[in-house]
Amino acid sequence: MDNDNDLSFGLSDEEPISAQKVLKTLEEVWLNEKLSPELLKHQTEVVDCMLDQVQQMEENVSKLRKNDFRVVVHRMELERIRYIVASYLRTRLDKIEMFTNKILDDEDKREPEEKYLSPKEFKFAREYSSLMESHLQALALKHMPTYVQKFDKSKMSIVPNISSHVFLRAKRNITGIIIEGDNETGDEEIDLEENSQHIIQYKCIDRYLKAETVQLI
């Protein structure tokens, strides 16, 4: 009746990952996406795996008697997980809508394995972009004199502010992060101890975020 928490889903050569670990990863991924100024790499594996687990659990729960107190508890947990997944996907869609052109441009330059958008998100981004364009054309540009009818997308697009400051926790000791200084102060170099918390410009640590050695808080 109660499901086995070990999954046969695992990443290529690694041992099977437990549902608990997937949930923990999902929570971290959710926080990182929420708090980062730019769109991060898609984690559809984690999301899909979690949704599979949720579906399996739903089936199990539906087989229990109605008065079994486990029903309420399991349902609550499933609601919590669904909330995290929904919030994660919604945050990504918001970012896609805001930074459409920049994201599509960057995506073109990336290798197939390195893509940041999942296939569905990519489709959404492309359609959104063309809809916006045709909408603006029909609404405004058509009625303007011909010489201003050109629509330069790259000048119009909103770009994420990667100099934005973020709070983070270092998961490991990290040495040699360079912070650009302004005119008076030169460049500063700092080290982060394991488990210490900092506020710092996003662009200084973005590669550590992608390598999963820091966590945004």
Added chain:
Amino acid sequence: MDPTEVEFIAENKMVSIVPNFTFDRIFLISGEVGPFRAGLPVKIPIWMALNLRQRQKCRIMAPDWMDPEKLEEIKEEESQSRYFTKMPSEHYMVEGFLLLDAAAEDIPRSDEIRTIIKDIWDIRMSKLRSSIDAFVKSGGSHAKLDHLTALEINSIRPLLPHALDELHRLENALRIL
């Protein structure tokens, strides 16, 4: 980030309860809990404990640190120290208020505890405000904030990051000129 989202994250922490029913282990996605034996303490996530308490199926036990004497010591240390001291729990504020609201009768001297936690929070917040003030005036671009809890960090969002962003933007503009 919403304070309610910080609360959501805090609700994943474990707390000890004494159930008044008996049941086998439950296999949640986030791990297994139980087995439940009436009268014997067991650790479960806070969100589950709040639900069970509401349905009168358990009694919530105060975490070790939720004791007036211990909290007084922590408060003393906090007011003496220039920096932030390590709190007994990453989500002391959230845990404190969630558990005390749901189960004030289960926890001895809950009013005292509530007052002391509030005092500790006030001390830390005023320390935070003055250190932010000093930090921004000194024009730093990076700071270490060990021992700050999630709710405290969230309370200065979006003020501090946005202020630093604006300063940075103005400095860059100056650089171009």
